Amino acid sequence: MSSHAKAAEKFIADRERTAWHDQALYFVREKRDRMAQGVPEWEALREMASRMKRHTISRLGYYLEMFERHATANGVHVHWAKDAEEHNRIVYEIIQKHGGKRLVKSKSMLAEECGLTPYLEARGVEAVESDLGERIMQLMGTPPSHIVLPAIHVKREEVGKVFERELNTELDNSDPTYLTHAARKSLRQNFLHADIAMTGVNFAVASSGAFVVCTNEGNADMGTSFPKVHIAIMGLEKVVPDYDALALYVRLLARSATGQPSTTYTSHYKKPVEGQEMHIVIVDNGRSDILANAAHVNMLKCLRCGSCINTCPVYRRTGGYSYSYFIPGPVGINLGMLKSPEKYAGNLSACTLCHSCSNVCPAKIDLAEQIYRWRQDLDGMHLASKEKKFIDKGLKFVMERPSLFYAAIKAGRTAEHMPRFVLYNRLDAWGIGRELPDFAPETFNALWKKGKVKE
Amino acid sequence: MSSRDDILARLQAHAITPEKRPEMDFKPLAFDNPVEQFERILKVAGANSLRLEPGQDVNDLIRTAYPEARTIASNLPGITCATVNPDLLDDPRALDGTDVAVIRGEFGVLENGMVWVKQQTRYKALFFISEALVILLDRRALVNNMHEAYARPDFDDFGYGCFIAGPSKTADIEQALVIGAHGARAVTVILE
Numbered sequence: 001m002s003s004h005a006k007a008a009e010k011f012i013a014d015r016e017r018t019a020w021h022d023q024a025l026y027f028v029r030e031k032r033d034r035m036a037q038g039v040p041e042w043e044a045l046r047e048m049a050s051r052m053k054r055h056t057i058s059r060l061g062y063y064l065e066m067f068e069r070h071a072t073a074n075g076v077h078v079h080w081a082k083d084a085e086e087h088n089r090i091v092y093e094i095i096q097k098h099g100g101k102r103l104v105k106s107k108s109m110l111a112e113e114c115g116l117t118p119y120l121e122a123r124g125v126e127a128v129e130s131d132l133g134e135r136i137m138q139l140m141g142t143p144p145s146h147i148v149l150p151a152i153h154v155k156r157e158e159v160g161k162v163f164e165r166e167l168n169t170e171l172d173n174s175d176p177t178y179l180t181h182a183a184r185k186s187l188r189q190n191f192l193h194a195d196i197a198m199t200g201v202n203f204a205v206a207s208s209g210a211f212v213v214c215t216n217e218g219n220a221d222m223g224t225s226f227p228k229v230h231i232a233i234m235g236l237e238k239v240v241p242d243y244d245a246l247a248l249y250v251r252l253l254a255r256s257a258t259g260q261p262s263t264t265y266t267s268h269y270k271k272p273v274e275g276q277e278m279h280i281v282i283v284d285n286g287r288s289d290i291l292a293n294a295a296h297v298n299m300l301k302c303l304r305c306g307s308c309i310n311t312c313p314v315y316r317r318t319g320g321y322s323y324s325y326f327i328p329g330p331v332g333i334n335l336g337m338l339k340s341p342e343k344y345a346g347n348l349s350a351c352t353l354c355h356s357c358s359n360v361c362p363a364k365i366d367l368a369e370q371i372y373r374w375r376q377d378l379d380g381m382h383l384a385s386k387e388k389k390f391i392d393k394g395l396k397f398v399m400e401r402p403s404l405f406y407a408a409i410k411a412g413r414t415a416e417h418m419p420r421f422v423l424y425n426r427l428d429a430w431g432i433g434r435e436l437p438d439f440a441p442e443t444f445n446a447l448w449k450k451g452k453v454k455e
Numbered sequence: 456m457s458s459r460d461d462i463l464a465r466l467q468a469h470a471i472t473p474e475k476r477p478e479m480d481f482k483p484l485a486f487d488n489p490v491e492q493f494e495r496i497l498k499v500a501g502a503n504s505l506r507l508e509p510g511q512d513v514n515d516l517i518r519t520a521y522p523e524a525r526t527i528a529s530n531l532p533g534i535t536c537a538t539v540n541p542d543l544l545d546d547p548r549a550l551d552g553t554d555v556a557v558i559r560g561e562f563g564v565l566e567n568g569m570v571w572v573k574q575q576t577r578y579k580a581l582f583f584i585s586e587a588l589v590i591l592l593d594r595r596a597l598v599n600n601m602h603e604a605y606a607r608p609d610f611d612d613f614g615y616g617c618f619i620a621g622p623s624k625t626a627d628i629e630q631a632l633v634i635g636a637h638g639a640r641a642v643t644v645i646l647e
Binding site: 024027028039040041044045048051052054055057058059060061064065080081082086130131132133136149150151152154155156159176177179180181183184187188191192208210216217218219221222225226236241243244246247248250251254258261262263264265266267268269270271272273274282284288289291292294297 | 457458459461462463465466467468469470471472473474475476477479480481482483484496499500547548551564566567568569574577578579580582583584600601602604605606610611613614615616617618619620621622623624625626627628629630631633635636637638639
């Protein structure tokens, strides 16, 4: 069994919760569909966004240098980090220079990727998550299970319990409005008294040096309104050529991610304000290697909207923690494989090849096709499952011999009359949670021979 | 070699075949009745809208919309109902507890209910920290979609700017929509 299948066992043991999780995500998927249908040029927009990304990644160095030049001219300090370690060090050095102790951060998958929060906390810097979902996860002491909806797997009663303990909310009050406003009150103090603000970057505009941060809560803007230092961190694929290109992505992002016409706040940071210092850290951490990987280079088009995760039938029914990479779903399966096949090949089984992900991706990334390709590569990387290899070999032998093939079908029909313990046991991973379909009374081959197949 | 040069060299070494920049080959969403559409989409974003009719005083409109407000912060000339000029404060933290902020929007976007707001006060905190936000907007300054928004000739003229679409919101607890996560709990756009 794959690492994903093993981890998923725990999640699916609670059937009610599995169904609830599935529905919650599908609700978001349906909202996304309504938004897409409301824009007549939706498919042309996706196509153009995809080609604009392809154009951009074919000139990444050019656009990054342009961004750097303009950002520097705007008074922003630009840093470059080869890997997670260098990123963390740069961020810490900036904090140290200002004697910072309290950092308030908005959601950033890059910070997760680099393990920034534990790094800073080990050095005596408190890093408070300000996105409500991220804050819930931070107080629970577990990582987010989704890149856009961090606490999608958590029930309101569980949030209520954590807030009782951490924020002194009323006993057994799990009303979402009450809990959200309790977090608002508590985080307001963090915003007001933080000495360093950190945000991620959704888009960096090369032609102007501006960068864009999208939130619904306003936490990025509250966070950057009081401290004297703002550190923004970005993966190097976040650069877009100019505002005309940006328009495409701003139109697609919120509609694809949460099914809204736009996020509430689409903030554009260009110049530091009076008395403030602004830093941008451009991070590679393996991205320049993706560029050299022709079969998977399209992953650099990703906007991190999460729509492929919401639509994935496997993700919806197994939850984010079943994946061994910190990003779950189709995007995470692929990014994990690009990070380390040895560590993350166990996620490749979490795909039915239904291609729903490829069909909703706003940048038209061939997510399912890439998963298929990775599976083909597994044997060459000595990571293929021995069980499956054995079965494949057997199947090949049978398929190449027609008489054996028909004999096997005949023999297979007796399976219907076998006792359950023979058919469904722990030795056969496919029999767990699955029922054999009813066999048709006659095979297609027999029907054909009798002339019973009508055109 | 610095990390910068190292990264750029790697990008150069791994470069894929140059792809041409695509041209727009579709006609983006456009609307026939801009003001009506804007009012409709603002509602979708959770915002209120009011039309300022000739002869009406904007201060009366604000007072009527927020009768309970004790502190109203604005640096706009003509906003006589303001109780605080936020630009005279020495610390943006003093804005905590503001009931209503009155600011000016540059233009609105019909496809999504966004209003482009540039930093116009000493502290941008004002846009987010007040309980309610009132945005004054010229009703002739409406564009159809983001393509038109970003193509405005003076768009890049900002240090900090934000597209605001309605009040602060979240659905992070069981996908239940809650208004008032961290920013304003209510937004009213006054169409002048």
